Amino acid sequence: MSVQIWTYIFVVLSFGLYIGIAIWSRAKSTNDFYVAGGGVHPLANGMATAADWMSAASFISMAGLISFLGRDGAFYLMGWTGGYVLLALLLAPYLRKFGKFTVPDFIGDRYYSNSARLVAIFCAISVSFVYVCGQMQGAGIVFSRFLEVDITTGVIIGMTIVFFYAVMGGMKGITYTQVAQYCVLIFAYLVPAIFISLMMTGNPIPQLGFGSELTPEYGGGYLLDRLDNLSMDLGFAAYTEGLRPTQDVFFITAALMFGTAGLPHVIIRFFTVPSVRDARKSAAYALVFIAILYTTAPAVAAFAKMNLLNTVNNATYEELPGWFSTWETTQLISFDDINADGVVQYSGDAAVNELTVNRDIMVLANPEIAGLPNWVVALVAAGALAAALSTAAGLLLVISTAISHDLLKRSLMPGITEKQELLYARLSIFVAILIAGYFGINPPGFVAEVVAFAFGLAAASFFPAIVLGIFYRGMNRQGAISGMLAGFFFTAAYIVYFKFISPESSTAEHWWFGISPEGIGTLGTFINTAVALTVNRFYPAPPKAVQDMVDEIRLPG
Amino acid sequence: MRDEHARAYWKANVRILTILMSIWFFISFVCGILLADFLDNFRFAGFKLGFWIAQQGSIYVFVLIILVYLVWMDRLDARYARDKKDAAEKRPTEDQA
Numbered sequence: 338m339s340v341q342i343w344t345y346i347f348v349v350l351s352f353g354l355y356i357g358i359a360i361w362s363r364a365k366s367t368n369d370f371y372v373a374g375g376g377v378h379p380l381a382n383g384m385a386t387a388a389d390w391m392s393a394a395s396f397i398s399m400a401g402l403i404s405f406l407g408r409d410g411a412f413y414l415m416g417w418t419g420g421y422v423l424l425a426l427l428l429a430p431y432l433r434k435f436g437k438f439t440v441p442d443f444i445g446d447r448y449y450s451n452s453a454r455l456v457a458i459f460c461a462i463s464v465s466f467v468y469v470c471g472q473m474q475g476a477g478i479v480f481s482r483f484l485e486v487d488i489t490t491g492v493i494i495g496m497t498i499v500f501f502y503a504v505m506g507g508m509k510g511i512t513y514t515q516v517a518q519y520c521v522l523i524f525a526y527l528v529p530a531i532f533i534s535l536m537m538t539g540n541p542i543p544q545l546g547f548g549s550e551l552t553p554e555y556g557g558g559y560l561l562d563r564l565d566n567l568s569m570d571l572g573f574a575a576y577t578e579g580l581r582p583t584q585d586v587f588f589i590t591a592a593l594m595f596g597t598a599g600l601p602h603v604i605i606r607f608f609t610v611p612s613v614r615d616a617r618k619s620a621a622y623a624l625v626f627i628a629i630l631y632t633t634a635p636a637v638a639a640f641a642k643m644n645l646l647n648t649v650n651n652a653t654y655e656e657l658p659g660w661f662s663t664w665e666t667t668q669l670i671s672f673d674d675i676n677a678d679g680v681v682q683y684s685g686d687a688a689v690n691e692l693t694v695n696r697d698i699m700v701l702a703n704p705e706i707a708g709l710p711n712w713v714v715a716l717v718a719a720g721a722l723a724a725a726l727s728t729a730a731g732l733l734l735v736i737s738t739a740i741s742h743d744l745l746k747r748s749l750m751p752g753i754t755e756k757q758e759l760l761y762a763r764l765s766i767f768v769a770i771l772i773a774g775y776f777g778i779n780p781p782g783f784v785a786e787v788v789a790f791a792f793g794l795a796a797a798s799f800f801p802a803i804v805l806g807i808f809y810r811g812m813n814r815q816g817a818i819s820g821m822l823a824g825f826f827f828t829a830a831y832i833v834y835f836k837f838i839s840p841e842s843s844t845a846e847h848w849w850f851g852i853s854p855e856g857i858g859t860l861g862t863f864i865n866t867a868v869a870l871t872v873n874r875f876y877p878a879p880p881k882a883v884q885d886m887v888d889e890i891r892l893p894g
Numbered sequence: 895m896r897d898e899h900a901r902a903y904w905k906a907n908v909r910i911l912t913i914l915m916s917i918w919f920f921i922s923f924v925c926g927i928l929l930a931d932f933l934d935n936f937r938f939a940g941f942k943l944g945f946w947i948a949q950q951g952s953i954y955v956f957v958l959i960i961l962v963y964l965v966w967m968d969r970l971d972a973r974y975a976r977d978k979k980d981a982a983e984k985r986p987t988e989d990q991a
Contacts, residue, residue, distance in 0.1 A: 411948035415922045418953045422918045425960045548940040559940030577945040587927050621960045628953050635949040893971040
């Protein structure tokens with residue numbers, strides 16, 4: 338059977354599964370809709386958190402990014418897993434003990450102020466919104482490349498599916514579909530990786546395979562050594578060496594970690610489990626499930642790079658395998674025969690280089706490049722869609738709860754009944770899907786750029802406010818609000834300046850302390866903390882009731 | 895509400911966090927970034943040590959940190975519950991005396 342037919346089979350089966358789950362898990366109350374009734378098993382929540390967390394970017398782009406960054410790619414790996422340590426140790430148990438629905442709930446109550454709540458709503462919606470547009474776009478791209486429907490149709494199909502289970506089931510529907518989506522995406526990621534690892538090194542475990550020796554057909558020798566030599570021969574840097582300035586890698590890693598711990602759609606997942614102990618447990622499960630993909634990704638990166646260099650370099654254009662022309666039509670890979678000898682020269686020297694490779698191809702085309710069976714090639718589409726849709730749903734829920742619960746119920750219209758609140762929640766998720774879909778079809782240039790910066794903004798706004806709220810009983814509202822605003826606007830200004838106002842000056846010598854816009858969230862986090870602690874000294878301590886609440890969330894149970 | 899057991903619990907909790915967060919910082923920022931070039935002088939199998947910690951080892955340590963935290967906190971919670979219960983049983987007798 339052809340790849341196309343297999344792809345249809347996998348996509349239709351997995352979508353059928355999601356719809357089935359949606360019908361089974363309809364939400365009956367706001368409690369169901371916001372936190373799945375608070376009765377999710379920690380194991381299920383761990384899987385749901387993992388799917389929620391691993392977006393289209395993790396699935397499609399990360400391994401490709403690493404294969405072009407070499408060792409420096411570790412900032413994605415450490416940043417996006419190390420943030421879970423912060424989340425599990427510093428936030429999840431206490432927020433669960435606090436026991437409300439959303440992050441603005443916590444900020445508003447802890448800082449006894451509706452202004453703080455509004456600032457938190459603003460940050461939550463802007464962070465989630467940029468992020469969700471990227472997911473819709475990712476889903477559209479996968480549809481168009483694998484199923485040969487145009488992007489618009491692809492995005493509309495994706496929107497319909499998410500609409501179905503998010504509007505009907507709220508958090509409850511989202512949670513159980515995410516469990517299924519985790520299984521689909523991890524299977525789709527691991528199977529090709531295991532196949533390729535076996536083929537190239539004879540070791541079925543990719544994590545060990547990329548430190549093993551190549552099989553004789555691939556020329557023997559340790560894979561990473563061969564990759565280093567091959568890269569240097571072509572005029573690139575050695576694969577296992579770091580290129581970026583150390584302080585920049587340090588700051589980017591920290592920004593991704595703080596950002597991970599500050600992303601509202603991940604934090605709210607811990608409101609859904611029955612107890613504090615379960616919150617800790619499900620954070621542990623989540624990291625284990627995430628680590629399975631994140632430790633496989635660097636192996637995939639190395640295998641894919643090796644395969645690409647082996648297959649393409651110095652091959653005559655006519656003799657290139659079939660996948661090359663398939664992906665050439667999508668413009669993900671292109672060959673420009675500068676010296677007109679009909680042979681592909683891939684080189685680190687721009688003057689003689691004839692091959693342009695989009696990083697996404699390293700995952701999307703990896704199984705084809707390695708010559709794996711059609712059904713394995715087809716799995717990738719279902720996996721990428723699972724990753725995109727699960728994250729999109731989690732983000733849409735944050736937007737909807739921020740509007741119906743935080744903005745309407747808690748701030749503007751405290752008198753509405755539960756039924757009305759539920760209706761507003763469904764309405765706002767519906768509107769959010771439409772807007773996200775619109776931007777998925779007509780992506781503004783800034784979306785892809787900004788997704789990476791959602792982390793910096795989350796890091797610089799939420800993370801310090803929540804941690805100080807838990808660990809520093811005397812933190813008052815004036816300190817917290819000024820800290821959040823200072824962190825958010827400092828980070829946003831730095832990013833906007835270097836990315837939009839003066840992109841030509843975005844080089845190491847113009848950056849402050851050599852920190853790139855990707856890493857500036859770390860400095861934003863420090864500024865937030867410093868401003869909060871300074872302003873805190875000039876105003877009275879929080880009221881006794883709030884201090885008692887802090888004492889209460891610190892205790893078990 | 896803020897009795898001595900609660901205070902002792904929180905102190906023990908902060909100690910656990912300090913230890914685990916130090917390990918977190920050491921493995922990722924110190925070994926995986928600051929010392930990575932130096933650690934690359936050591937090898938096992940096909941991996942340079944610094945590279946391996948940055949792309950693999952640190953993640954395994956993160957998982958271990960959360961698992962240790964889980965077990966440690968379970969014990970701390972149990973001790974707190976026991977202390978509270980003991981204290982609750984002791985108090986009436988003290989009142990009588």
